[in-house]
Amino acid sequence: MARLNIAEGETIIHVSGLRNSFGEQVVHDGLDLDVKRGEILGVVGGSGTGKSVLMRSIIGLQLPDTGEVEVFGEPMIGREEYEAKQVRKRWGVLFQGGALFSTLTVAENVQVPIREYYPQLDNQLLDEIAAYKVAMSGLQPDAGPKYPSELSGGMRKRAGLARALALDPQLLFLDEPTAGLDPIGAAAFDGLIRSLQKTLGLTVFLITHDLDTLYAICDRVAVLADKRVIAVGTIPELLALDHPWIQEYFNGPRGRVAAAAAERAGAQGEGRPGMKN
Numbered sequence: 015m016a017r018l019n020i021a022e023g024e025t026i027i028h029v030s031g032l033r034n035s036f037g038e039q040v041v042h043d044g045l046d047l048d049v050k051r052g053e054i055l056g057v058v059g060g061s062g063t064g065k066s067v068l069m070r071s072i073i074g075l076q077l078p079d080t081g082e083v084e085v086f087g088e089p090m091i092g093r094e095e096y097e098a099k100q101v102r103k104r105w106g107v108l109f110q111g112g113a114l115f116s117t118l119t120v121a122e123n124v125q126v127p128i129r130e131y132y133p134q135l136d137n138q139l140l141d142e143i144a145a146y147k148v149a150m151s152g153l154q155p156d157a158g159p160k161y162p163s164e165l166s167g168g169m170r171k172r173a174g175l176a177r178a179l180a181l182d183p184q185l186l187f188l189d190e191p192t193a194g195l196d197p198i199g200a201a202a203f204d205g206l207i208r209s210l211q212k213t214l215g216l217t218v219f220l221i222t223h224d225l226d227t228l229y230a231i232c233d234r235v236a237v238l239a240d241k242r243v244i245a246v247g248t249i250p251e252l253l254a255l256d257h258p259w260i261q262e263y264f265n266g267p268r269g270r271v272a273a274a275a276a277e278r279a280g281a282q283g284e285g286r287p288g289m290k291n
């Protein structure tokens with residue numbers, strides 16, 4: 015696969031000196047991270063290392079104690095709401111579990127951000143845009159009028175993705191998108207993310223525990239431990255590091271299985287076995 019020259023690319027997310035705490039508990043301290051244009055950056059780390067808090071700090075749902083967050087070159091902390099909103103509309107977020115409004119249909123969920131930013135659009139156009147986003151996310155057209163409770167877990171993720179894509183974002187935040195999916199569903203979701211990323215030129219910040227996802231679609235991986243990002247690189251670059259958590263994660267039993275599967279697929283970084291890009 016022709017790899018992007020990630021390290022030299024334009025920085026889309028810049029985090030420096032980030033500190034987050036809850037009471038006595040310090041979650042991040044001196045955390046630095048850059049995400050480059052056009053990459054899928056996987057974010058990994060043990061449970062409770064602060065992956066979701068990091069994502070929430072970047073998207074403005076968590077005010078850090080100290081530190082800088084820039085997205086698209088725009089400082090995000092302490093920004094006037096109307097200015098922050100202009101930057102926010104350039105990204106989409108898929109929260110864990112989809113975080114759909116249960117009283118709205120899939121199509122209505124997709125329309126929520128569009129109505130917020132473009133209140134002048136008429137219902138017919140909103141319906142057309144929602145149908146397009148639903149199709150882009152790999153759902154059948156009959157999913158549009160359904161309520162979240164009528165969908166499977168995998169369909170809910172796709173509906174959440176359709177909503178994340180509503181405003182044609184350049185940047186996508188995904189929090190454990192394949193959690194709870196069966197391996198075939200997870201592989202299909204990976205394939206969808208990769209193909210959307212390629213087609214739309216997206217930059218993707220992807221929190222995951224899923225080793226197969228890392229091997230299949232991530233250009234680089236950032237490792238959270240000890241309250242900060244201890245390493246960022248391709249999987250081979252990380253494997254060359256002597257950190258115990260990194261070694262155990264990638265070279266433990268599950269890591270070895272994922273690596274072998276990626277190798278068997280003959281396309282490390284390109285896809286899971288059986289996955290269509």
Ligand SMILES: Nc1ncnc2c1ncn2[C@@H]1O[C@H](COP(=O)(O)OP(=O)(O)OP(=O)(O)O)[C@@H](O)[C@H]1O
Nearest residue numbers: 036039041059060061062063064065066067068223
């Ligand atoms: N609003 C909050 N109030 C208090 N503590 C919080 C809050 N949000 C997160 N935390 C704490 O911050 C730490 C990091 O949480 P976070 O959800 O970011 O972890 P994570 O790395 O995403 O974990 P997991 O992999 O299990 O999802 C945890 O100890 C959590 O309890």
